[in-house]
Amino acid sequence: MPFVLVRVDDRLIHGQVTVAWGAWLSPEHMILVNNETACCDWKCALYTETDSMGVPVSIVTRECFAEGLKAGTWEAERTVVIVESPRDLLALIRSGLDVAEANVGGMHYAEGKRELLPYVFVDDDDVAAMKEIITGGTRLTARDVPQAQPQDLAVLLQALEEK
Amino acid sequence: MSSQGKRIGCVVVAHGNVGQCLMEAVQGILGKQPNWAAVSNTGMGLNDLHDAVEAAVAGLASGCEVVLISDMPGGSCHHVCQEIVASGTGVRALTGVNLMMLLEFFVKRDRTEVDELIHAVKERGRDAVRIV
Numbered sequence: 001m002p003f004v005l006v007r008v009d010d011r012l013i014h015g016q017v018t019v020a021w022g023a024w025l026s027p028e029h030m031i032l033v034n035n036e037t038a039c040c041d042w043k044c045a046l047y048t049e050t051d052s053m054g055v056p057v058s059i060v061t062r063e064c065f066a067e068g069l070k071a072g073t074w075e076a077e078r079t080v081v082i083v084e085s086p087r088d089l090l091a092l093i094r095s096g097l098d099v100a101e102a103n104v105g106g107m108h109y110a111e112g113k114r115e116l117l118p119y120v121f122v123d124d125d126d127v128a129a130m131k132e133i134i135t136g137g138t139r140l141t142a143r144d145v146p147q148a149q150p151q152d153l154a155v156l157l158q159a160l161e162e163k
Numbered sequence: 164m165s166s167q168g169k170r171i172g173c174v175v176v177a178h179g180n181v182g183q184c185l186m187e188a189v190q191g192i193l194g195k196q197p198n199w200a201a202v203s204n205t206g207m208g209l210n211d212l213h214d215a216v217e218a219a220v221a222g223l224a225s226g227c228e229v230v231l232i233s234d235m236p237g238g239s240c241h242h243v244c245q246e247i248v249a250s251g252t253g254v255r256a257l258t259g260v261n262l263m264m265l266l267e268f269f270v271k272r273d274r275t276e277v278d279e280l281i282h283a284v285k286e287r288g289r290d291a292v293r294i295v
Contacts, residue, residue, distance in 0.1 A: 010208040014239040015178065042249045043242075050237035050258075108208030118206065 005080045006097070008089055009105040012037065013082055016105065016145050018052040021080065024146035028077035030057045033065045033092060034084055055080075062088065066095035086129035086140075093136060101139040104153060116156045119144045130157060171272040171280065172198040172223035175260060176216055176244055177234035179205060182260075189265045196269050198224045204239050212243045220247075220254065228277040230284075231256040232264065255281050263291035 004025045009017065013032050021027075030052060037043040038061045047057045060068070065081075068074050074081075081097075083089050089102060106119050113121035120142050122130070130153055134140055140153035175182035182201030190196055200219035204212050220229050231247065233240035236258045244256040255277060257264065267287035271280055 011239040012209070012242070013237065014242065015235050015237075018237060042245060046242060046245050047237060050241065052237050106208070108206065108211060110208065110210065 002075045002077060002079050003081055003099060004078045005103055006089070006099045006101075007080065007082050007103040007105045008084070008086055008107065009082055010084055010108055011106050012084060013047050013052060013057060017080070017082060018055065020145040020147075022053045022055055025080065026078065027055055027080040029074075030055050030080045030082065031065065031074065032057065032059045032082045033062055033088065034059065034082075035061045038064070062091050062095070065092060065097075069096045086126050086133060090129045090133050093133060093138060099138050101141060102133070104140055104142040105144050114160060116153070116160060117142050117151065120156075122157075122160075127157060127160070170227055171277055172200075172220075172227040172229050173265075173268055173272075174199065174216060174219045174223070174229065174231050175201045175233075175265070176212075176231060176240040177201070177203065177260060178238070178240065179203060181234055185260065185262060185265055188262055189269055192266060193269055198227060199269075202240075204243075207239075209239060209243060209246075212239060213246060216243055216247060229254045230268065230277065230281060232260045232268070232284075233258045234260045257281055257285060257288075259288060261288050261291055264288035 004027055005021060012034060013030060032047060038059045044059045047059055083092065104120055107121055109121045113123050115121050130140055134154050141150040142153055143150045175186060180203060182203060186199060186201050200222060202215050202219050207215065223229060231244040231254060233244045235241060241258040247254050248256045264284045264287055267284045271283060
């Protein structure tokens with residue numbers, strides 16, 4: 001697979017992604033798979049018109065991404081894929097994204113969410129989606145920036161259950 | 164508070180303590196300034212950051228024009244500022260903040276119309292970046 005990083009991040013494409021991961025991985029293409037953003041002109045412009053450290057950005061819906069997967073559209077380049085939530089990642093996997101390991105880079109606090117890490121908070125739906133991703137054979141590791149120690153979400157979720 | 168500095172308010176939205184620290188530097192140079200706020204994105208997702216910026220705007224002098232200044236083009240702070248601009252409230256926004264931009268803003272805000280001001284701030288910021 002051409003994907004050098006598949007990442008869950010509720011800030012979508014932002015500094016950690018463009019600067020830190022960009023420098024680490026030298027991607028040739030970043031794809032934000034987010035239906036809300038893809039359907040909003042100014043949000044698309046925010047990413048396509050600002051400098052993502054020189055890396056071209058595409059913003060597509062989940063459906064469009066799945067079609068691209070089938071057609072092999074994304075395979076030509078070193079590509080970073082960003083989704084907003086574990087639920088979105090699960091949808092991509094169900095539609096054919098084959099990924100051995102996915103990165104959880106930021107799921108920030110909201111009311112009713114429990115802390116796994118200072119940058120990873122989950123509600124029941126997040127937990128259900130993450131478990132299904134892991135059960136399906138994709139390793140989930142939390143790591144906000146490349147310099148951070150990767151943490152296994154399976155272990156963190158287990159610890160949360162035992163609390 | 165006097166009417167000085169109340170006409171155009173400013174919210175600096177930035178990573179870590181950058182906003183607060185830049186404003187301390189501004190006030191170290193120009194003296195204490197009214198009608199501004201600094202918001203950090205630390206620990207916040209886009210929704211919470213959006214709420215924090217809106218709360219900061221609501222805390223500015225009532226009825227004033229508002230300029231949001233974020234630090235990084237394409238970053239989460241810029242994202243949220245752009246969202247607020249797009250919501251059509253008449254708020255203006257700049258990104259790429261540096262100290263010279265803020266100095267220009269606070270020096271000129273009482274005697275410049277807001278659209279002219281944001282262009283002056285942008286030009287001052289660009290001109291400040293030099294190889295020396």
